[in-house]
Amino acid sequence: MDSLDIFDLENLAISADDDGIVTLSLNRPAKRNALNAATVDELIEVFSKLPRMGARAVILRAEGPHFCAGLDLVEHHAEDRRPEDFMHICLRWHEAFNKMEYGGVPVIAALKGAVVGGGLELASSAHIRVADASTYFALPEGQRGLFTGGGATIRVADLVGKARMIDMMLTGRVYKGDEAISVGLAQYLVEDSEAKALEIARAAATNPPLSNFAICSAISHMQNMSGLDAAYAESVVAGIVNTQPASRGRLEAFANKTAARVRPE
Numbered sequence: 001m002d003s004l005d006i007f008d009l010e011n012l013a014i015s016a017d018d019d020g021i022v023t024l025s026l027n028r029p030a031k032r033n034a035l036n037a038a039t040v041d042e043l044i045e046v047f048s049k050l051p052r053m054g055a056r057a058v059i060l061r062a063e064g065p066h067f068c069a070g071l072d073l074v075e076h077h078a079e080d081r082r083p084e085d086f087m088h089i090c091l092r093w094h095e096a097f098n099k100m101e102y103g104g105v106p107v108i109a110a111l112k113g114a115v116v117g118g119g120l121e122l123a124s125s126a127h128i129r130v131a132d133a134s135t136y137f138a139l140p141e142g143q144r145g146l147f148t149g150g151g152a153t154i155r156v157a158d159l160v161g162k163a164r165m166i167d168m169m170l171t172g173r174v175y176k177g178d179e180a181i182s183v184g185l186a187q188y189l190v191e192d193s194e195a196k197a198l199e200i201a202r203a204a205a206t207n208p209p210l211s212n213f214a215i216c217s218a219i220s221h222m223q224n225m226s227g228l229d230a231a232y233a234e235s236v237v238a239g240i241v242n243t244q245p246a247s248r249g250r251l252e253a254f255a256n257k258t259a260a261r262v263r264p265e
């Protein structure tokens with residue numbers, strides 16, 4: 001993939017291996033990776049460019065014991081923002097997270113410690129979430145006298161449902177472990193979330209990029225459409241993806257009985 005030298009990052013760190021697996025780290029551990037305006041700008045910069053640089057998958061991880069403590073409350077307090085200022089902050093968050101979710105490259109979040117408030121909004125913009133035993137999820141906005149502004153009303157409600165999200169926000173309820181998995185906050189609960197995220201990223205990266213592009217953008221777009229329009233869009237996407245040259249060898253292998261069969265482990 002293209003060189004990552006074009007990025008000049010202070011709050012994030014980025015690296016890639018020879019297979020195009022990118023590791024993007026939240027890098028403000030002293031502030032528990034709280035999302036200040038500068039970090040969100042860097043997320044926009046990275047996710048604007050990565051999909052066109054040949055990245056095959058992204059692991060989103062964090063330095064320190066916590067994934068992300070959400071909105072930088074100290075910055076928000078110091079800035080003493082007006083409503084229109086914060087609306088613009090929210091638009092920047094949406095830009096960053098939409099670029100992640102709709103960018104067409106698989107993003108796997110390797111979680112640990114606090115995944116709270118805006119941190120959960122960030123994690124819910126990834127395509128797959130992997131938790132470890134230390135990971136916990138909460139929406140403490142109500143207790144802070146705030147409201148979600150980074151897309152939780154769409155993405156967290158989508159993961160856990162409206163009633164659970166309202167409960168989390170009204171009461172500060174914290175989910176972790178098997179319960180977090182069963183309500184849909186993460187798809188994997190493992191000892192080492194980064195090792196598992198890497199394994200998932202490597203597996204996903206073996207799919208043709210066009211298939212991953214569709215999986216990591218079309219499904220999200222279709223959720224915003226009427227059933228009739230989504231079905232039409234699905235046929236158009238499938239028309240392109242299912243006839244791609246990269247799938248011919250795979251179909252031939254199945255027809256020749258040399259391809260792996262789908263079986264439970």
Ligand code: 1HE
Pocket residue numbers: 030031032034035066068069070071072073074075090093114116117118119140141144146147148149150
């Ligand atoms: C922060 C932030 C932050 C830590 N903004 N600076 N989010 C929250 O309500 C979560 C707020 N944070 C916490 O509850 C705790 O910090 C943690 C449970 C995540 C971690 O606890 P701990 O004991 O490891 O760390 P700490 O001592 O609380 O914090 C260490 C430093 O990180 C300290 O800075 P220092 O300069 O005094 O050392 C903290 O101020 C700093 N820090 N969290 C700013 N969030 C688009 S709307 C989204 C709305 C929301 O996200 S609301 C949820 C906000």
